[in-house]
Amino acid sequence: MVTQPGKPAPDTTRRSERSRRAIYEAALALVGEVGYPKTTVEGIAARAGVGKQTIYRWWGSKADVLLEAFLDLGEQAAEAAGQVPYAIPDTGDLAADLKAVLRATVDELLDPRYDAPSRALTAEGLVNEQLGREFVAKLLEPNLRLYADRLRSAQDAGHVRADVDPRIALELFVSPLAQRWLQRTGPLSYEYTDTLVDYALNGLAPR
Structure with a gap:
């Protein structure tokens, strides 16, 4: 591409980032308004003000767009709260660390930007097997792994019984919260x- 003398070349990186942000926002807004089945790549593109080919250049399907938009939304929320995205602190105080993360989760679940599209994706994931698998693999499983890792760290420090299975133990506080939110x-x-944390940890404490 030839540019005029004295004029800087267009910043394609900045333009691409603007388009990506617009696509994220459009995808989340649409799935919250009309549900997952009625959300289309064409609709996302039109709302974002980009061409359909732009979306297909970066993502393979609308599910890929929505899941990535969700991940980005979580990162933005954590950064706004001064936290490291997708991390559980390890201050040596397991109860305090879990309470801090679950409080941040409450804030996220009560945020209308998150609530409506999250419910739409969760509901669709129950009947759409492929979407359900991707939802678990890309969003749910990484978060559950963080809880399990933090509980293992507490086991190493002697704060949780050695015979406790972290993957089962995390359900004591994660599952009730998810159930209350969904229903x-x-x-x-x-x-x-x-x-929830107090009840769970009373059962996990060394005997």
Whole structure:
């Protein structure tokens, strides 16, 4: 490409990042408004103000777009809260660390930007096997691994019984929160998640 003398070349990196952000926002907004089945690559492209070919250049399907948009949303939320995205702190105080992460999770679940598209994707993942597998592999499993790793660290420090299975133990506080959010069986609050941690750890403490 030839540029005019004295004029800088267009910054394609910045333009691509703007397009990517617009696509993320469009995908999350659409799936929240019309649901996953009615969300299309064409609709995302039109709302984002980009060509359909731009989306297919970066992603293979609308599921790929939505899952990546979700990951990005989580990173932005963590950074805004001054936290490291997709990390659980290890201060030596297991209860405090778990309570901090679950409080941040409550904030995320109560955020309308997250709630509507997350419910749409979760519901669709129950009937769409491929999407369900990708949802677990890209979003759920990495987070569960972090909880398991933190519990193993607590085992090494003698704060959790050695015979405890971390993958089962994490369900004591992660699963009730997810159930309450999905089925709206009660309010989400810091008090609720703090209590989950207290109840769980009382059962995990060394005898």
